Amino acid sequence: MARSLDGLVLAPVADQAPGxxxxxxxxxxxxxxxxxxxxxxxxxxxxxxxxxxRAGDRLDFRYVQLKRDGTTSSGHCVSTVVELPDGRVRLEENWEWESQRGSGTSVVEQLPDDADLRIVPTG
Known part of the structure; x- marks a missing residue:
């Protein structure tokens, strides 16, 4: 099993659709x-x-979000935890909206220690 995700900051490697x-x-x-x-x-x-x-390297979770335009959405995601050669963590995700139509795949990776963290959410 890959290392713990506790306290890690991750970001998508590519943009998805607007919103x-x-x-x-x-x-x-x-x-x-x-x-x-x-x-x-x-x-x-x-x-x-x-x-x-989390069971081994598999994550199974629900997500809910408030967008800047004031709308909300929710969905389900199953991710695989992968340890990169440099020791950082990558999540390879398969997601599906539950509040609207659509599904897809995405990748998020742990940010390097020297990354700009100004956008990190605080509770």
């Missing part, structure tokens, strides 16, 4: 006893939360 997470979005992950949760914000997302479980 979704993008390269300016930051996720702050927490993990304890098989439970995972995170806060996220940045770009078109004013505030988001995810909560779920």
């Amino acid at each position: 979704q997470v993008g390269t300016r979005t930051r996720f702050v992950y927490h993990e304890r006893d098989g439970e995972i949760w995170a806060e996220y914000a940045g770009g078109d997302v004013a505030r988001g939360h995810l909560v779920g479980t």
